[in-house]
Amino acid sequence: MAPRMDLIGLAVADMGRSLAFYRRLGLDIPASADTEQHVEVTLPGGLRMAFDTFDVIRSFYPGWTPPPSDGSAGGSSLAFACDSPAEVDAVYAELTKAGYHGELTPWDAFWGQRYAVLHDPDGNGVDLFAANPTPPAG
Secondary structure, three states: OOOOOEEEEEEOOOOHHHHHHHHHHHOOOOOHHHHOOOEEEEOEEEEEEEEEEEHHHHOOOOOOOOOOOOOOOOOOEEEEEEOOHHHHHHHHHHHHHEEEEEEEEEEEEEOOOOEEEEOOOOOOOOOOOEEEEOOOOO
């Protein structure tokens, strides 16, 4: 049997702050989880997402250091599908208004999507996208 993707894990500095961000993106996470050190949620389709505080990571990997929270370590991101280009714009506006870092404002990508990039509170890239029936001019 081949390995299968089962879980996406994120290390977080502040559990409550990180979970608030992902709730705004539609993840169903109970408020009681804000004070936990390890939180798992099952996403539609069965994939799981886990959040661990820095202290939990250090409990089994004492030399671990967190990546910079400005997103400069880059390389990976989570992508959230939206139902329309207008929803990409609205979600981006809502999250940046709430104080989250907007990396790339929504744009009409040449590959046929409305796209935007944010950072979660720990600097992880989070992309928003939707099919865009109106290709960019030019």
